[in-house]
Amino acid sequence: MYAQLVETGAKRLKTKEEMSPEEREFQEKVDAETKIEAKNWMPEGYRKTLIRQISQHAHSEVVGMLPEGNWVTRAPTLKRKLQLMAKIQDEAGHGLYLYSAMETLGADRDEEIEKLHQGKAKYSSIFNYPTLNWADMGAVGWLVDGAAIVNQVVLQRTSYGPYSRAMIRICKEESFHQRQGYQILLDMMREGTEEQKAMVQDAINRLWWPALMMFGPHDDESPNSQQSMAWKIKRKSNDELRQMFIDQTVPQLEFLGCTAPDPDLKWNEETGHYDFGEINWQEFYDVLKGNGPCNRERITTRKKAIDEGAWVREAAVAYAEKQKQRSQAA
Amino acid sequence: MSEWRLYEVFVRSKHGLNHKHVGSVHAADAEMAMENARELYTRRSEGVSIWVVPSDTITASASDEKEVLFDPSEDKVYRHASFYKLPDEVGHM
Ligand SMILES: [Fe+2]
Ligand SMILES: [Fe+2]
Ligand SMILES: [Fe+2]
Numbered sequence: 002m003y004a005q006l007v008e009t010g011a012k013r014l015k016t017k018e019e020m021s022p023e024e025r026e027f028q029e030k031v032d033a034e035t036k037i038e039a040k041n042w043m044p045e046g047y048r049k050t051l052i053r054q055i056s057q058h059a060h061s062e063v064v065g066m067l068p069e070g071n072w073v074t075r076a077p078t079l080k081r082k083l084q085l086m087a088k089i090q091d092e093a094g095h096g097l098y099l100y101s102a103m104e105t106l107g108a109d110r111d112e113e114i115e116k117l118h119q120g121k122a123k124y125s126s127i128f129n130y131p132t133l134n135w136a137d138m139g140a141v142g143w144l145v146d147g148a149a150i151v152n153q154v155v156l157q158r159t160s161y162g163p164y165s166r167a168m169i170r171i172c173k174e175e176s177f178h179q180r181q182g183y184q185i186l187l188d189m190m191r192e193g194t195e196e197q198k199a200m201v202q203d204a205i206n207r208l209w210w211p212a213l214m215m216f217g218p219h220d221d222e223s224p225n226s227q228q229s230m231a232w233k234i235k236r237k238s239n240d241e242l243r244q245m246f247i248d249q250t251v252p253q254l255e256f257l258g259c260t261a262p263d264p265d266l267k268w269n270e271e272t273g274h275y276d277f278g279e280i281n282w283q284e285f286y287d288v289l290k291g292n293g294p295c296n297r298e299r300i301t302t303r304k305k306a307i308d309e310g311a312w313v314r315e316a317a318v319a320y321a322e323k324q325k326q327r328s329q330a331a
Numbered sequence: 332m333s334e335w336r337l338y339e340v341f342v343r344s345k346h347g348l349n350h351k352h353v354g355s356v357h358a359a360d361a362e363m364a365m366e367n368a369r370e371l372y373t374r375r376s377e378g379v380s381i382w383v384v385p386s387d388t389i390t391a392s393a394s395d396e397k398e399v400l401f402d403p404s405e406d407k408v409y410r411h412a413s414f415y416k417l418p419d420e421v422g423h424m
Contacts, residue, residue, distance in 0.1 A: 040391065094371050101355045104337070110357070167354070174375075314359075318334055321360035 004057035005125060005217035005289065009050045011228035031233050036162040039105040047232050051161055052106050053122075054234060056113040059099035060124035064299050066092045068132040069141060077135060084181050085138060091174045098170055102163040118304050120291060127215050129293030136189055136197075136204035142182015144205075144212040144250070150175045151246045152216070160233035183253065190257050205254070206262045213277075214285045216243040247275050337386040338364040340371075342378035350382050358383075 017025060023042055030037065037043055066089050073089070076082035100110045116122040127145055132138065153175065157168045186204075189197045220226055220238040229235040237245075247266075254261060265278035287293065335357040341350035353372045358364035364383040373381065408414050417424060 090374070094374070097356070097371055098354060104355070170354075314335070317359040317363065321363070324360060 004054040004061070004123075005215070006123065007050060007054045007057065007225065007229065009225045009228040009232075010046045011224040013224050014227050014231055028231075031160050031231075034160075034233075036165060037160055038162045046228070047234075048106050050229065050232070050234060051164065052103055052108045052113075054229075055099050055103040055106075055164055056108065056116075057123050057125075059096045059103060059113075060117045060122060061128065062092050062096035062099060064124045064128045064303065065145075067299055067302055068128055068130070068295075069138060071132050072135065072138050075135070076138075081138075081185070088142065088178050088181060091178065095167075095171050095174070098167040099164075102161075102167045105163045114307070118300060118307070120300065123289065125215055126285060126288040126293065127211050129288050129295045129299060130208065130211050131295055133207070134200045134204060136186065136200040137208070139182045139185030139189065139201065140204035140208045142178050142180075143186060143253070144182075144208050145215070146175055146178040146182060147250060148212050148215045148246050150179060151242055151249075155236045155242065158233075158236050164234075186257055186259075190259070201257070202259050205259050209261050209263065210280060210284075211288075213243060213247070213280055214288075216240075216246070218282065218285070244274055247277055251275050335359055336364075338368070338383040339386050339389060340364075340368040341382040341384070342368075342372055343380040344378050346379055350380065355386060356383070361385075 015024070017028070020028060024044055027037075027041075027043060027047075030041075037047075069085060069089050069092075073082060073085055076085055100113070103113065104110055113122065117124065127148075132141065150172065153168050153172050157165055157172060159165045159168065186201050189201050193201070217239040220240050226235065226238065230238075251261070251266070251268075263278045265276060267276055269276045288296070291297075336359075337355055337357055338361070339355050340353050342353050343350045356364055356367040356371060358367050361383060365381060368381050368383050372378070
């Protein structure tokens with residue numbers, strides 16, 4: 002999802018007998034749904050996995066501002082521009098809530114951001130696709146934030162207290178994101194010209210599969226997913242979440258009067274779920290590896306923002322220093 | 332930004348309620364911490380008052396110290412109103 006592949010360091014799950022007394026006590030606490038807090042003892046692997054997952058999640062929120070930032074100056078009306086800016090500011094906030102949760106684990110924000118800039122840290126593959134027309138702002142809000150909500154609602158119950166609380170704050174803000182997106186598409190489909198309606202379908206055609214990829218690869222028997230589930234960092238499998246998303250999204254798609262670029266998508270009376278086609282996993286791994294349409298552009302833009310803002314941060318420190326000396330002298 | 336101090340943020344959501352911890356912000360000084368906290372934690376009128384406190388000035392109990400630190404309150408049941416059984420005739424007290 003926003004964290005699509007998280008290394009846990011586990012080769013296989015330890016049995017209760019193999020655990021140290023501290024590890025066993027920790028696991029029992031997790032099993033009893035007691036939240037783990039920053040000052041509690043925790044296995045080193047748990048701490049590292051969380052730092053990886055929360056930083057990936059935070060980076061995704063921050064890089065996620067870029068595809069939408071592309072349309073701030075091109076929004077069709079002042080109302081849409083204000084809404085878009087409010088949404089983008091929320092995403093900056095989400096990044097900050099998450100970095101702050103991550104810092105409770107002893108990680109340093111600057112160091113983690115540096116890893117992102119060096120290409121050592123991941124962020125969601127979805128933000129490496131371009132936003133080519135105004136309908137993309139609708140499709141991003143509806144599909145991308147919609148997929149994020151499915152994942153984040155479940156993460157509210159994650160075992161680490163600060164992460165869980167950040168998720169609760171974020172979820173409160175997300176439904177505005179999804180609704181404003183869907184409304185953009187509805188307006189275009191109801192009142193738009195034929196050309197504008199075609200833009201909506203085009204946006205859905207391009208973003209549908211990348212949105213499904215947000216949930217990450219199929220769940221396998223990999224020790225990483227098993228360990229994350231055992232620690233209750235992860236609460237539902239990638240495939241379960243993807244299915245939930247599809248089941249809730251298809252009726253909305255039909256209401257718009259649009260279609261998905263998937264000939265295999267159809268309701269299955271027996272299972273009570275939608276069947277759907279296979280994701281192009283080669284594309285997923287390519288984008289994750291840095292070879293998507295916008296990977297290089299995204300990281301260059303982030304770096305530039307940090308580098309060109311350096312003088313502002315230095316000035317702020319100099320100003321704070323001067324004020325301190327003044328108040329001491331007085 | 333590492334040279335910026337970390338501040339914990341507490342927000343009073345409504346008049347009459349306590350300030351509650353909501354998260355943290357980085358800032359060059361307290362004034363900036365206040366501005367950042369406003370922008371980050373109260374964009375939808377979530378609060379009527381904000382405190383920012385440098386994180387390194389907080390002394391916290393380790394949550395694992397439960398027994399040692401909070402034990403004395405467990406065996407002082409007479410601190411709770413429910414400990415005192417009154418005859419029904421006394422009515423609600
Ligand atoms: Fe977000
Ligand atoms: Fe988002
Ligand atoms: Fe969002």
